[in-house]
Amino acid sequence: MLDTRLFHHLVSWLGQWPTRRPLQVVGSERRTLPGWDGQVRPALAVAAPGGMVLSVPPDRLAEVRELAGKPLDDLLAALPSAVGQPGWRTYPAVFRYSLVPASLPDAGEWVAPDDPTLPSWLRPFRDVLVARDADGEYLAGVGIKRHDRYGNELSVGTTPAARGRGLARRLVAQAARRVLDEGAVPTYLHAPENAASARVAEAAGFPSRGWMSYGVFKSE
Structure with missing residues (x-):
């Protein structure tokens, strides 16, 4: 069901x-x-x-x-x-969507979208979750696309130097728990050829169910 x-x-x-x-x-x-x-x-x-x-x-x-x-x-x-x-x-x-995110430890803190240390891709989001190093330098982040009150999509990015530490999966699982706590379902979309993003999704509790999405956007 x-x-x-x-x-x-x-x-x-x-x-x-x-x-x-x-x-x-x-x-x-x-x-x-x-x-x-x-x-x-x-x-x-x-x-x-x-x-x-x-x-x-x-x-x-x-x-x-x-x-x-x-x-x-x-x-x-x-x-x-x-x-x-x-x-x-x-x-x-x-x-992809998740009803039971992976039980991974939190990796970040929620910050204001106008935080001057954020990379440009995170600035359009209203809700931003960020992982930093011991010196406060940005490592990875998740933004929530609030499509409607029932479903919110997660987008994640990690700096090249911080990849391979499991930060992305932990941030996605942490953000997914927040979305579920707010009464919505978290979704996660990625290009079919993006194997790294697929691995993050699986590890965070977003299994592949054979679903696809298609959207008409401005050419990059």
Whole structure:
């Protein structure tokens, strides 16, 4: 049975969940509104073993549904143009969530996002968890993407010099416990080819369940 928090998060984030179809395209006003960082995501999808829900702006619904019969790779390639952003790309990600984070010791402290010692990638987050060395130098951090009241996504990064110490997994597990204590479900997304991120997720208690996510973003 799907966790209630995850169910409500997916309904809120996508506009509908679940589906028993291989692909169900839905229109959602969420695709026209700024997300956690103020940026609009004009297409988002989550695919579970039972099927995929693809969320797009309501005024693009008919155009995207015309792509539904295409092979998945062709659909994903055509999706940015179909939602009005031909210069953007569709990025795949492994979608993970945790209901029981790994029992690892805490590794960091919660700090204000305007802390001058933070790296630039952490500054857009409202909630930031940081590990430092004995001299107070930044080593690793986690930011929480607060998508809605039911589901919050975790992002983690470690400085090259601090890798291999287990800091990332400990920070992710620590942040996941906070999200669960607040009544939401923690999620974790990473590129399919990012083996290091996959290892962090597994060690922190975010198993792979065969779920994927797809999002249309500005090309990097």
